[in-house]
Amino acid sequence: MKKAKISHNVITRLPRYLRYLADLRDAGMIRISSSELSHQMGITASQIRQDFSTFGEFGQQGYGYNIDMLTKEIGDILGISSVRSCIIIGAGNLGRALIANFPFDEYGFSLAAIFDISEETVGTEIGGKNVLHANQLESYIENNRPEVAVLTVPVKSANSTAGRLIDAGITGIWNFTNIDLKITSPNVVVENIHFSDSLLILNYYMSRSNHSPDDEV
Amino acid sequence: MKKAKISHNVITRLPRYLRYLADLRDAGMIRISSSELSHQMGITASQIRQDFSTFGEFGQQGYGYNIDMLTKEIGDILGISSVRSCIIIGAGNLGRALIANFPFDEYGFSLAAIFDISEETVGTEIGGKNVLHANQLESYIENNRPEVAVLTVPVKSANSTAGRLIDAGITGIWNFTNIDLKITSPNVVVENIHFSDSLLILNYYMSRSNHSPDDEV
């Protein structure tokens, strides 16, 4: 089964399309043309049509795109409709923030368990879930088969934890630690959120901007 | 003063170079060639040399790059050495996580103040700093001139808060809210951390991988 390779750039735009479409729907709109969406999003209508046509024919000549229908198609492409079980490793501040505020279920995930190693935290409840000790990771994964781990542990235990997760059968890691995980298994998907990289990029553009009005950012 | 436009792709790789160089230095290494770094990072040596040469001549034929020197150069390009004052708006879980764990000073920032609107939070201390009420934002910014705001407020107040920040003189926003801020001022730099986009991308690649061994990710 051969698949045409779809570029990473296209994939990264899909969630953004989804956000704009949700806003349009919330505003009561039914349909939108690529050119109108282009104005709102600040990208070319050509790119929008190219992006969508990568996955199918979602529009209609002379009409544009039906917002509900397009939302559903993009959601399906991104896998929102299928539910994947995930676990959070590390119930520190960041882990707790995700547990308290992040709507995993809106994005096709269900949060199944929380792990930590701190004596004070293990056994307590966070967000209605009992925090398990990380030494139970392997047995939990074998028995419950979650697919994804949210990695919010300190940097120094990041790689060892990731290794254990993968050995136990985890196939996706949402990595919040500020390093590139050393992973050899080709079947594991890793998606990074590198706070520090992002802040440095902000720093870069700030030191380049504002100095002369004709600079580009 | 005309500057050659440097591509965003190059900029996004700089923090990653910096992380690898720090690891190499920690491992006691003094110098590295583009080809050795290429193996470690999984990108081509050609790209590495191209990237660096965008900013200057940091290497030496027959020798490679001095790690300390290269680290310093890239750090300077990213603006690590200059200190920018920043404030956090929103002392919820995420704001607190950043205050507690994120080493702003390692990346050229100093955290100057924290704002919130909750009666319970305002007036308390977090990370050794007194939490101010958000109605003092304007006066604080005018008096203390922080450059950057870390936006960790709920989505519904994101745009209004951003507008106030910019009106008061903030020129950089590290945006953790899950939306694209509506900002018209051309001199404001925004860097987004969109958790939901990232998780959807993870979801996409998971639904595409593991099905057949010859698929690419």
Add this chain to the structure above:
DNA sequence: TAGATTGTTAATCGATTAACAATC
């Protein structure tokens, strides 16, 4: 029907990779 707008092909632009002379 006439106007609007798609899906797609072709053209352009930009980014990555390859190659190699320069030189440490």
Add this chain to the structure above:
DNA sequence: TAGATTGTTAATCGATTAACAATC
């Protein structure tokens, strides 16, 4: 010096934009 490795130019590859026939 000989070997290694850079910085840079040229070649390739891929992504974006433009154009337009198809068609709702």
